[in-house]
Amino acid sequence: MVTPPAPVGFFPVESASSSEDMNTGDSLRSRTTNPAGAARRRTTSGGTPPKNSPALCRSQSFSREIGHAASETYLITRLAFTLLRYLGVGRRWISRLLALGLYAMFLMPGFLQVLYQYFFSSQIRRSIVYGDQPRNRLDLYLPKNIESPKPVIVFVTGGAWIIGYKGWGSLLGFQLAERDIIVTCIDYRNFPQGTISDMVEDVSQGISYVCNNIANYGGDPNRIYLMGQSAGAHISSCVLLKQAIKESKGENVSWSVSQIQAYFGLSGGYNLTNLVDHFDRRGLYRSIFLSIMEGDKSLQQFSPEILIEDPSASNVVPLLPHIVLFHGTEDFSIPPDSSIAFVDTLKRVGARAELILYQGKTHTDLFIQDALRGGKEELFDYIVEYLHAGDAEALANDALAPPRKRLCPEPLLKLAGLVGTRIGLWFGLLYLPDAVKALINHRGVKRNCMPAIRPEPELEPMLKWFGKNRLGLNLNCQFAINWVTACSAEELWALSPSNCPVVTIVADVVSRGM
Known part of the structure; x- marks a missing residue:
């Protein structure tokens, strides 16, 4: 059974713009429900505008x-x-906040x-x-x-x-x-x-x-x-x-x-x-x-x-x-x-x-x-x-x-799209390289012990760059999954007490592929 709600006492429907310019009939004009005020209606004189004048309403x-x-x-x-x-002061939400700021700036x-x-x-x-x-x-x-x-x-x-x-x-x-x-x-x-x-x-x-x-x-x-x-x-x-x-x-x-x-x-x-x-x-x-x-x-x-x-x-x-x-x-x-x-x-x-x-x-x-x-x-x-x-x-x-x-110009839309999908990951890749080195060496993990699992396409160039320039590693296009073949996704999360964003990325890729 549908029972209509009791009306709210006051509905300020009017916007900052002039509603009388709208050619949509009286039903679309500003409405104010104020019974007490209606009983106190007074006439105006001199330079005071009428109570329902457009200027006063605006x-x-x-x-x-x-x-x-x-x-x-x-x-x-x-x-x-x-x-x-x-x-x-978590790094991940800060990186997302920075990414959001860049995204809004481009658009x-x-x-x-x-x-x-x-x-x-x-x-x-x-x-x-x-x-x-x-x-x-x-x-x-x-x-x-x-x-x-x-x-x-x-x-x-x-x-x-x-x-x-x-x-x-x-x-x-x-x-x-x-x-x-x-x-x-x-x-x-x-x-x-x-x-x-x-x-x-x-x-x-x-x-x-x-x-x-x-x-x-x-x-x-x-x-x-x-x-x-x-x-x-x-x-x-x-x-x-x-x-x-x-x-x-x-x-x-x-x-x-x-x-x-x-x-x-x-x-x-x-x-x-x-x-x-x-x-x-x-x-x-x-x-x-x-x-x-x-x-x-x-x-x-x-x-x-x-x-x-x-x-x-x-x-x-x-x-x-x-x-x-x-x-x-x-x-x-x-x-x-x-x-x-x-x-x-x-x-x-x-x-x-x-x-x-x-x-x-x-x-x-x-x-x-x-x-x-x-x-x-x-x-x-x-x-x-x-x-x-x-x-x-x-x-x-x-x-x-x-x-x-x-x-919005197309170049700015492209940049915003890049920020929306990648910039948060870039911020993450620059954090705590030592934690990633510890990850690679954890339990004597060996590379190339199992067929590589292909990561998300957008991560390939980032992790290749990161491995070469930040860790001194040469990673092929199949990349970092071979680092962690002895670990499950759950074990990867446990490797870094600080939950390093790079560990997050690698573990996420592993969990998708395993």
């Missing part, structure tokens, strides 16, 4: 934005110091254009309040012309459960709005402000707000789609399954899974028990990850792949919408095996599921670099065609639509 909206930004900045700063106490020309749109476009309604918890806000991206109800995507951004923010979806939001699709980007509490239960609760409440209110903004409540990227794909898939479980038990809910026409998961992780060690090797340390996920015992509870396999979930499967997962084959942040295994499990239990793999694409290519590159792109076109299926007029308009604008 001033109040801007003041709200500034106040909200200041409070959020203070909160994020305080939480950042809390997070630093968890992270300590800055595109990011600045999107940032300008975010604050000054008349097509966005920022920071709509959907709940009473911190960060319970969402952004709404509207097409220029809303003469008929439009399909809606509810988008949940990623950010490793730590740095997620609704603004990360602005590029997708603006580009889909150009194709007559409404996009809502949900913000939610991140760690350490909240743990996974809080994130799932926030996103579920955000979806509830959209399902029950989107018609007021020109959206079609019968054409709502849910999408998540990276950590957002994990959270949103958890929300979908847990909501279906509640419905299968007859619990009262504020929104129904039947209102979601399809689920799109982009570069997500769906079995946390298989990802703990992987994330630890990449800088999201086990202790932090388990704190986010509320302990080791909760990993299964928040793993959609495991939840759907539970025999007690047999009544849940018929409730689920069509599930489509997207993943790049060169994604080293969350390996594509995560999506492959989840789709296999979904099909095995009878759910409607589909997997689309993109050859050579990394974790950020599909969501950021390809979008900044503009032009035609498979993932974007697939989503647009899926949402406009059955709408002949919309499909005809899509065929005539100009290609997406390029926002």
Whole structure:
């Protein structure tokens, strides 16, 4: 049984830009619900502008934005110091942080254009309040012309459960709005402000707000789609399954899974028990990850792949919408095996599921670099065609639509791609060469004792260079696996108390190949 939620007392829908410039009717203009204030309405005189004048509305909206930004900045700063106490001074997360900084620097020309749109476009309604918890806000991206109800995507951004923010979806939001699709980007509490239960609760409440209110903004409540990227794909898939479980038990809910026409998961992780060690090797340390996920015992509870396999979930499967997962084959942040295994499990239990793999694409290519590159792109076109299926007029308009604008020069996109896939590994290769020498000599390991196992292609030139210039070794193209043929991957982890990044790389390659 679906029970609509009680309305939140105050919804600042207006953005910093002028909403009266929007030719979308009264239903799309700024709305403020303040019953107490309505009873105290007074007439104005002299030079004081009327209470509902556009100038005063814009001033109040801007003041709200500034106040909200200041409070959020203070909160994020305080939480950042809390997070630093968890992270300590580990080399791996520092190398990832440096890589992230370089990545953002290379893509800055595109990011600045999107940032300008975010604050000054008349097509966005920022920071709509959907709940009473911190960060319970969402952004709404509207097409220029809303003469008929439009399909809606509810988008949940990623950010490793730590740095997620609704603004990360602005590029997708603006580009889909150009194709007559409404996009809502949900913000939610991140760690350490909240743990996974809080994130799932926030996103579920955000979806509830959209399902029950989107018609007021020109959206079609019968054409709502849910999408998540990276950590957002994990959270949103958890929300979908847990909501279906509640419905299968007859619990009262504020929104129904039947209102979601399809689920799109982009570069997500769906079995946390298989990802703990992987994330630890990449800088999201086990202790932090388990704190986010509320302990080791909760990993299964928040793993959609495991939840759907539970025999007690047999009544849940018929409730689920069509599930489509997207993943790049060169994604080293969350390996594509995560999506492959989840789709296999979904099909095995009878759910409607589909997997689309993109050859050579990394974790950020599909969501950021390809979008900044503009032009035609498979993932974007697939989503647009899926949402406009059955709408002949919309499909005809899509065929005539100009290609997406390029926002960043190709050389910078290439450099960003290089940083995203390799720079973290380069930082790791420069750490602790003595630990690698100890690894090579450990237990008298001999080279060429077994057939070589080929590493990831991107690691070959790095480790060849590292072996020759840092260790004085001549490594052939088959490289370092022959160093450690007497060791299992588990033994390699134990070799270095400091968990040297180079040992991490070699052990990772061994574990892939053995």
